Amino acid sequence: MNRPIIALTCGEPAGIGPEISLRAAWELRDEVRCVLLGDAALLAQTAYDIDRQMRVAAISIQAWRNTGLPNFPADCLCVIDCPAAEPVRAGQLDARNGRAVLQTLDMAVEGALNGAFAAIVTAPLQKSVINDAGVAFTGHTEYLADVTKTPQVVMMLAGGDAPHLRVALATTHLALKDVPAAITAESLARTLDIIQADLQGKFGIARPRILVTGLNPHAGENGYLGREEIEVIAPALQAAQQRGIDARGPYPADTLFQPKYLEDADCVLAMYHDQGLPVLKFASFGHGINITLGLPLIRTSVDHGTALDLAARGLGHADHGSMMVAIRAAAEMARKQKDAQASP
Template sequence: MSKPVIAITTGEPAGIGPEISLRGAHCCRDIVFPVLIGDYAWLKQLAGKMDSGIKLQKLDSARLHEAIEKKETASIGVIDSPLQAPVIAGQLDPRNGQSVLAFMDIAIAGAMNRQFDAVVTAPVQKSTLNDAGIAFTGHTEYFAEKTETKRVVMMLAGSVRKLAGDGHVMLRVALATTHLPLKNVHKAISIDCLLETVSIINRDLKNRFGIVSPRILVTGLNPHAGENGYLGDEEIRIITPAIRQMQETGIRVSGPFPADTLFQPRYLEHADCVLAMYHDQGLPVLKYATFGHGVNITLGLPLIRTSVDHGTALDIASRGLGMANHGSMVEAIHIAAEMAAVSSQNRRQNGK
């Protein structure tokens, strides 16, 4: 395919999102056609202070189509979605909450009508959106709601150096549950939940990552995977029966494994994804190994969405430009482009 068109929502304007979006788009413009979604005046002001080589152009729908057709790369396109209040770096303002939400809405609509091949999101501040009167749990949940997707799966991925031999392996960790209090996790795990979750992981690893026969490892919920029921019986009642049902359908899934010993090269180098039962069971390991270069990916959506592996970093933003690391944004754009290429190839093969 030609360069994929990647929409990049610039996130919380008082955080590092606008800066890393500008730097990431500028770095990746040789492999993608980046389109920033945010306040054009604010982004132009930042770009002027950051790097005179970063050129921006304001786009509407007609101008975007024309720029794509001409393969313009001298400047980065921006779909202008104005903020409601002036920005002070590091200081949140609920008046801009609705504008931040509008960035996402524009990206989702554009991806659904295939104007964009993928969406990459910079971090938002959940508290600011809620302070603005918007019930907001997170990007993952919001994209699911707006696309009317019944179940989505959060997966983080990053390249990890092999402990033995040369090169790197891609570590992928998906979650059976996402932003839940720990006391509620066991209530949210059921056989049906796990069947749907693994089905989504298996399908998207095939259709968007090009992995022909994915290998998925599943953790237990309890310490030592329940230790035969001594430390909890969810593995016996729920997780093991679900795994057996999935194996009967031909999915290459195994477990449950104790989470404290699963994250070792002898397991991970022969797996395409680990499914952890809850947020802080799997993600600390991945973030320790990949932080600053990891990518958050939402599986199960009718569009491609990736994101950085960190938050708004208001403290870094308050110290001025040039302090933020845009490595995760670059990786998110790269993975979005790779997923878009695989998806495009699949559509061509299926005649769609």
């Protein structure tokens, strides 16, 4: 079977990342060839504790670079060993392991850019551990943009239980007081161009329909509750339409997220993090995914964090549903991208 090869970074080793990565990769082994990146000894022990039928075989980074991936059978998961600096204790963070977590991301990006991996799927990591290790780090999205030298990326979440609900963000991890200044005609133009390009190239949607929220309550109420809609957002949408992008709005965010509107949309562009994401997470938390648009590679992720409290309780408490959705979505996007590139 022609299974796409997906790099799966296992995230914070003291969290639920190793468990949900193994469980999802094992369940999907007949559909997708997942290559796990993490501490091989930890993953082997975790696999043994989950299911003694689960087989794991490791390869070093250098061996992978020299010879490529071994041709393991479908019932054996491949691990590229990114060893932790210190022993891992479930639920207990250790900054000394922060750089090993970053190494998994670096290897995944390297493999995706050289064609070894069709896509990247990331398990959750702990930002504080990376920062405590001496590396300035604000999140997966920003880090991947930096290492791939991508000037702008767009965060989009999609609902697993609501497969047609996709919410992209004009701004990401900003304090609310900083959002209005960050929304400019130029930034919205770049954001809409990225959404349009990836919905076409990675999702196979020929003519994407994008609904755009306003910034203020009631989309500014004709200027009485703010003028950003009149002075920034509406002109940016008009310019996008002239470029051939079907972007409509700005709409009041409190009434836009209804089936009668969403059934005609391929994506909603919200102005800030907590404007769009609570709706999506309410609809599909635990089965939603995070997708980074604009990168020169495909990257999906789960919609939750490291869940250190669950990891401390032992195996069997974490839900790997979001990881399953993220892997399947990455594989489908890889197929759509391949088809788009093959089309004349």
